Amino acid sequence: MNGFAAVDFEFARQVLQRGVAALFVVGFASTLNQFRPLLGEHGLLPATELLDWAHSSKSGRRLLRPTVFRWMRYTDRRLVALCVAGIVVAAALVIGIPQLGPPWVPMLCFLVLWFGYMSITSIGQTFYGFGWEMLLLEAGFLAAFLGSDRQPPPTVVIILFWWLVFRLEFGAGMIKIRGGREWRDLTALMYHHETQPMPGPLSRQAHLLPAWFHRGEVLGNHFSQLVVPWFLFAPLLGLFVPGPVPAIVGAVAAAIVIATQAWLVLTGNFAWLNWMTIVLAVSAIGLPGIGAAHAPAASDPPWIIDGMPVYWLVVTCAVGVLYVVLSWWPLQNLFARRQLMNASFNRWQLANAYGAFGTVTKQRIEIVVEGTTDEDPDAATWREYAFKGKPGDVQRIPRQFAPYHLRLDWLMWFLPLGRSLEDWFTAFLVRLLEADAATLRLLGHDPFAGERPRWVRAVSYRYRFTTREEFRRTHDRWVRDRRRPVMGPVSLRR
Incomplete structure (x- = not known):
């Protein structure tokens, strides 16, 4: 200098x-x-x-x-x-x-x-x-x-x-x-x-x-x-x-x-x-x-x-x-006892406070969204919507997206950490029931190929990576269990 x-x-x-x-x-x-x-x-x-x-x-x-x-x-x-x-x-x-x-x-x-x-x-x-x-x-x-x-x-x-x-x-x-x-x-x-x-x-x-x-x-x-x-x-x-x-x-x-x-x-x-x-x-x-x-x-x-x-x-x-x-x-x-994370102290977002992962979750809970075209949800065959980045199919290799930001996928990770489902998620399920093309483009795969499902629902699973021995036996990269209903089945009034 x-x-x-x-x-x-x-x-x-x-x-x-x-x-x-x-x-x-x-x-x-x-x-x-x-x-x-x-x-x-x-x-x-x-x-x-x-x-x-x-x-x-x-x-x-x-x-x-x-x-x-x-x-x-x-x-x-x-x-x-x-x-x-x-x-x-x-x-x-x-x-x-x-x-x-x-x-x-x-x-x-x-x-x-x-x-x-x-x-x-x-x-x-x-x-x-x-x-x-x-x-x-x-x-x-x-x-x-x-x-x-x-x-x-x-x-x-x-x-x-x-x-x-x-x-x-x-x-x-x-x-x-x-x-x-x-x-x-x-x-x-x-x-x-x-x-x-x-x-x-x-x-x-x-x-x-x-x-x-x-x-x-x-x-x-x-x-x-x-x-x-x-x-x-x-x-x-x-x-x-x-x-x-x-x-x-x-x-x-x-x-x-x-x-x-x-x-x-x-x-x-x-x-x-x-x-x-x-x-x-x-x-x-x-x-x-x-x-x-x-x-x-x-x-x-x-x-x-x-x-x-x-x-x-x-x-x-x-x-x-x-x-x-x-x-x-x-x-x-x-140096404050109650340190703020990712906080701005002015309207122009200059000289901010940063930080991430003050705590680490011990279990991975994924909310899986499913739909069906059957009339009776209790006897229906349910098909899963696939997201671009977040885990779903247990055999799929996670992809590299960063530095690109998949905003919907990220918020899906935060969803099970909250005490209640957020408004945006309810609106998301409605868009799926409407087969909204713009919303479907945010996903990795639409199991209904653009057609409207009759019902949609959300269920949660616990995911974990397979061990090396499990992978050799099943070729799965994830193990998922503990299915629990989160929302639905829901349908649009007709």
Whole structure:
């Protein structure tokens, strides 16, 4: 680092800008494919009802987060236009086109993505109530101030990325230590691979690893989340301590974070959470020489300081001051007795609190949805609807979907954890009875090929991975038992 300019972090900037933009492409594509049947004009939880309440209620106007649909009436067509525009702008940033201009060009592009995606999450209700939504927003906001290829990355913004990774990792570590006993007695990962929301192709193999390995996983997790994040700030010592050691320490800390997140990518489907963490961790990797073209020169005019225009220096320092103020609340939260997880302390979702899996469920309960065309539900032959990601068929290998986010599948995992069924699930069963084409496209397989069933019902099963011996005998990857009625049979009145 060289004062206001983080000259050695040009590679980090390129990865941050392009990586964050690529995940915006994923976020907007996920919304384009799923928002309308879930939250559109005829969705399970219509966003129009939320907006009507916000417009007619004083408390609604206060609670509704910023969204373009506050001033522009929501329609499915406008939602599609917003998503397509977001994908186009994000793809341009991935390619690097806006970065060829002055720094305010990529800034405007990222701010468009930030506000555009916030306009969606603000009306997304429970289907957008995930920590990685606010993580994408905060990362997009910070990426707006990384500048363009014409000047070095601003030191203050690079540091803010370290602070984001610190809150993300250390916050998750503190949640676990304060959470379920399984994280303290080192047994959490003896269950997690099997009971996580959406297992991946290698989750069963990870689950079948020996107990000593799982205990080592937990120890490694605690080390990478509670100890390593402090060393992300080591490159700051380079301002005072000569030599390569501070930069090496920061790079090693980043590499440990990346390695642990890569293991989670291989063994699970956590949307873009792990992918974003990998991208953000690169911010601590400084590579001398790559940004040599941006090194300050003695011949720079007075309106250029450390290779940056004065106006850009003022803008980025203002962002730094803003974050110093906003960070007071998440800093308190990190060390609070009742730590909040995935919480925002302001309407703009900046300087958030993060964390995940403070407790690990010991059993996997799956709600299976079935339908029949028979008139008598008591003597009917029931056929099962298959979801794209969540377990169903006991012989099917779980698929890899991340960083793509299957929102319906994720909420199906949360459903048996609640005390009662949620409104969206009742609406979902009605859509199945109507054979609603948009809803059926969210599923992996419709057993009725687009025809209306006469009855639908929901039953719960306990799922567990088969042992190696069971798999050799049956070729099943899951064992399921303990069937219990959850809802139904229900039918539409005729």
